[in-house]
Amino acid sequence: MNARVTKPEFDSAIVSSMMSLAPAQLMQLEAARSRDEAVGRWFRNAVTAIFRAVVEYPRRRRVYDELAMLSDRELADIGLARGDIPRIFEADFQARAKRAANTPARLGAARAA
Structure with a gap:
């Protein structure tokens, strides 16, 4: 006796069983599937973010x-102050606009804006 079920047999069994369900049950199954997909995406994104952080740590350090x-x-030459170093790795960090060494700070700020 062959206990294997072929894909067409399985698909037809699923479709026929789905036809016998009430609309509320179909909606409930669809909501559960959507929830499961969302949880899967969240978990995959979390694992990916952790993996990237572990891989990137030596380079960042x-x-x-x-x-x-x-x-x-030397830091001033590249537009940084010592206090900027910890913030460099923040996503929204931007170095100060470079200005000529002989330009007063107020003029340099006005031109950069």
Whole structure:
């Protein structure tokens, strides 16, 4: 005796069983499927974010250490202050606009805006 069920047999069994369900039950099944897909997406995104953070940590730490080793003058040359180093890895961080060394701070700020 062959206990295997072929795909067409399985699909026809599913369709026939779905036809016997009430509309409320069909809606409930659809809502459960949508919820399960949403939970799966959330879990996949969380695992991906954790994996990326673990993989990126050594590179970020190396950049942080290299910037910390620069002098204040070297940091100023690239538009950073020592206090900016921890914030560099924030998504919305932007370095200050460069201005000429002989431009007063108020004029440089007005031109950058």
